Amino acid sequence: MTVYANRFSGRAAVITGGASGLGKETARRMVAEGAKVALWDLNADALKAAAEEVGASFTYALDVSDEAQVAAATAASVEALGKIDVLVNSAGITGATVPVHEFPLDSWKRVIDINLNGLFYCCRSVVPHMLGAGYGRIVNVASVAGKEGNPNASAYSASKAGVIGLTKSLGKELAGKGVIANALTPATFESPILEQLPASQVEYMRSKIPMGRLGEVEESAAMVCFMASEECSFTTAATFDTSGGRTTF
Template structure:
């Protein structure tokens, strides 16, 4: 596996205890970065951090603004600063037609998938601006481009994350801080447990390569976007959907 140069960098990965987030944490650590895993699952976060060099685990609810501030302070105490932020944590909220989804469930998905990344970014980015360098990578979804049926809450939250990234990229364009997002097709992770078999089969049927994306493939793209090699892309949306979306 080729390695990107993240030597000396410090990365926060939300939802970094498993799945896509853990793959990104591993790839970043393998490329020389110190990694702060932010996750709500203490056991999984601590176990993940224990497998990596220069890693720390920070347990928090990402929808709690005070908890975000405390985790950021603890991260900086452990590692000195933050150079990279990967907003990866998310939930699907189950599957149903829009008119059958409970309002509370709709709000919860938007809160975790869109409002939480905004609050984390709002806390972290000023430190990057002060340092004159930073990389923000938001993990959105192909659903945010196309709108998956029976997943309107998830699709809307990821579309919002794409829009947020575009605005953020323009706002930061002259600061040395870049913000981009990735729109993967589905990967076989624990999030599948929140979905029906019919929804999973439908998602695979939409992918011309006829397979789900590997978490390691997403991690490779995320870590390139987190590196100095990515220097002239900001506010951009990077597709990794096996040919499903070509725009």
């Protein structure tokens, strides 16, 4: 991991899905680069362990699909950190791996509630604090599935397409106000979320990547940290690709 000394000095970040995968790796890097970080996650035990591992300043266990819990987490994080300069929305689930006509309704609703509605609640709750300060960086983790669609993953693909659309709208709303919002569209990378998928689905996604391999979580974390930094100053309402060549738009 290449560390840029003090890139986030004086900055406070909230990272959802912070107990594992991309959220935890992003937190590790931001802390190393000077940020105070609050981790949000549903898994309280994993959250505590992750905070100790990466040096996070604050944790909050919640279900992001519950708007009231998101509002409470935002208030608690502002009190603990003093402000929120950066929001990284990394919480997400895959849902069932079946064709549309067989898709369980409860799985569909849960994926949309976490991946899209939950992300909306987080943005809605945190943006006013950024506008008040005249500065903010929002990174919404989408997926190449939101651009191309993956077979037997309709809920996940639809939710991530929604994230891209929401980010484009949000970024344009906030342009000129000191707050920048962009989406990350990674291809499949090594992460605990792959445990939710059958091996055949993972292999299908690997086969679509021209580089012939899955990504590494550190590669996407590096991109997130650029997107979350002051250096990302003239790009908003956009998508940043980490897909090994799978998507080029």
